[in-house]
Amino acid sequence: MHTLLLKDNEADIKKAGEILRNGGLVGIPTETVYGLAADALNPSAVAAIFEAKGRPMDNPLIVHIADIGDIERFSLVSEFPEKARALAEKFWSGPLTMIMPKGKAIPDEVSAGLDTVAIRFPEHKVAQAIIRAAKTPLAAPSANLSGSPSPTTAAHVMNDLNGRIEAVVDGGECRVGLESTVITLAAEKPRLLRPGGITVAQLESVIGEIDIDDAVLHRLKDGEKAASPGMKYKHYAPKARVILVKGEDFCEFVNGRADEETAALCYDEDKERLRVKTFTLGKNGESETQAHELFNSLREIDESGGIRLVYARCPKPEGVGLAVYNRLIRAAGFEVIDLEKL
Numbered sequence: 001m002h003t004l005l006l007k008d009n010e011a012d013i014k015k016a017g018e019i020l021r022n023g024g025l026v027g028i029p030t031e032t033v034y035g036l037a038a039d040a041l042n043p044s045a046v047a048a049i050f051e052a053k054g055r056p057m058d059n060p061l062i063v064h065i066a067d068i069g070d071i072e073r074f075s076l077v078s079e080f081p082e083k084a085r086a087l088a089e090k091f092w093s094g095p096l097t098m099i100m101p102k103g104k105a106i107p108d109e110v111s112a113g114l115d116t117v118a119i120r121f122p123e124h125k126v127a128q129a130i131i132r133a134a135k136t137p138l139a140a141p142s143a144n145l146s147g148s149p150s151p152t153t154a155a156h157v158m159n160d161l162n163g164r165i166e167a168v169v170d171g172g173e174c175r176v177g178l179e180s181t182v183i184t185l186a187a188e189k190p191r192l193l194r195p196g197g198i199t200v201a202q203l204e205s206v207i208g209e210i211d212i213d214d215a216v217l218h219r220l221k222d223g224e225k226a227a228s229p230g231m232k233y234k235h236y237a238p239k240a241r242v243i244l245v246k247g248e249d250f251c252e253f254v255n256g257r258a259d260e261e262t263a264a265l266c267y268d269e270d271k272e273r274l275r276v277k278t279f280t281l282g283k284n285g286e287s288e289t290q291a292h293e294l295f296n297s298l299r300e301i302d303e304s305g306g307i308r309l310v311y312a313r314c315p316k317p318e319g320v321g322l323a324v325y326n327r328l329i330r331a332a333g334f335e336v337i338d339l340e341k342l
């Protein structure tokens with residue numbers, strides 16, 4: 001299959017809409033990461049997403065809308081809880097996904113057989129225009145091959161999916177750089193399943209205290225059931241082995257182990273002091289920059305070739321830093337060295 005590289009002009013957005021209406025797959029820009037979109041109400045189109053990404057069928061997809069009214073218009077949920085409405089009012093459009101009891105229009109392929117559905121109203125104008133052009137809600141996971149870092153540019157999507165999907169729309173670099181915050185409102189108490197650009201403090205300022213799912217910070221134990229199936233996989237990983245290093249003596253530690261095949265994923269301030277190849281996480285303490293840089297740097301590590309081991313700085317798991325930590329610890333397959341405990 002030849003993959004069209006489309007631009008974000010009116011004619012190309014219309015073309016993307018037609019492909020989607022006809023059951024095809026299109027890579028689309030959003031403010032978080034690029035999504036691999038299909039008509040959410042067409043089961044065979046949705047099934048093709050899993051095929052193209054090599055995604056396990058038990059991992060449900062997010063349904064993207066371009067208007068809060070789409071939820072009722074398309075019967076996407078069976079209940080739109082009060083707290084979900086309050087969060088929608090405050091944070092949509094934006095990098096927030098809400099899980100609700102699923103409506104009758106949602107095919108089992110989207111919800112992976114669960115009785116809930118994830119809904120997001122992206123803020124990216126091109127994403128909104130494509131959804132409107134398709135005239136249907138779009139199911140879209142991140143547009144990477146399953147397991148690899150999420151794509152934040154159209155070139156990343158092409159790199160992973162060229163020849164496997166009908167088209168990619170280039171809408172520039174993603175603003176946030178990490179996937180949306182996921183919260184469930186289908187449980188008794190609201191619970192954070194995946195941290196992202198909308199922080200715990202922001203959510204709590206609207207609906208009061210929320211729970212944080214165990215899988216956000218810890219590896220699930222063997223046989224433990226994941227509330228968010230995506231969180232159970234090793235994920236976001238470059239081909240090189242990544243080890244997360246906690247503690248202030250990061251540079252000394254890495255320099256003591258320097259060789260040709262070792263690199264550091266570090267703060268800008270560390271670069272001069274390190275004797276290995278460096279990739280940036282952004283400045284120390286600047287969580288939003290770190291979120292923006294992370295996936296791009298993980299991809300650059302693979303592209304630079306010859307690197308087998310990466311020591312990564314461990315960001316403070318607070319605010320947007322919680323999302324950076326959550327992705328990095330998965331990229332590291334939960335391998336952590338704590339310098340204070342050595």
Ligand code: TXA
Pocket residue numbers: 030032033034035036059060061062097099111114116117118120122140141142143178179180181182193194227228229230231
């Ligand atoms: O920012 C984003 O959310 C991007 C862009 C494209 O919108 N999409 C994205 O999709 O990250 P994906 O498929 O890579 O991640 C969706 C996550 C997975 O961890 C999945 O398990 C979880 O959301 N999820 C989806 N539906 C769910 C449900 N009904 N219950 C629990 N978790 C769900």
Ligand code: MG
Pocket residue numbers: 141142150
């Ligand atoms: Mg993903």
